[in-house]
Amino acid sequence: MEESESGTSWFWRAAAGVFVFINLAGMVWAIAMGEPSHGLVHVALLFGGYLGWKYLSRGPKSSAFSSEPPVDPRSIEYLQQSIDAVALEVERIGEAQRYQEKIQAEKISKTPPKQN
Secondary structure (H helix, E strand, O other): OOHHHHHHHHHHHHHHHHHHHHHHHHHHHHHHOOOHHHHHHHHHHHHHHHHHHHHHOOOOOOOOOOOOOOOOHHHHHHHHHHHHHHHHHHHHHHHHHHHHHHHHHHHHHHOOOOOO
């Protein structure tokens, strides 16, 4: 272990020891004082601490996304062509909408008002 990991490890071991001592002493004290529900809270804290220690001591898991996949130049080119095609189609849709609005506006301006 490196120095920093060793120092960190020592700190967490000491903290865990204090946690266990406080909860064991609290459990005994609560039961001696006639408060079994208070004693059960200390047992639950000990159990939760144990589960947390087991879960965290497994260390970081490697993820499928942690390393970059190899880049294929053909796939990047294909992706770029696809994006260009989509952009062109979106532009055509926008032009068609503008043309429809222009035609609609011309129809409204040429329509004579209705007379009763």
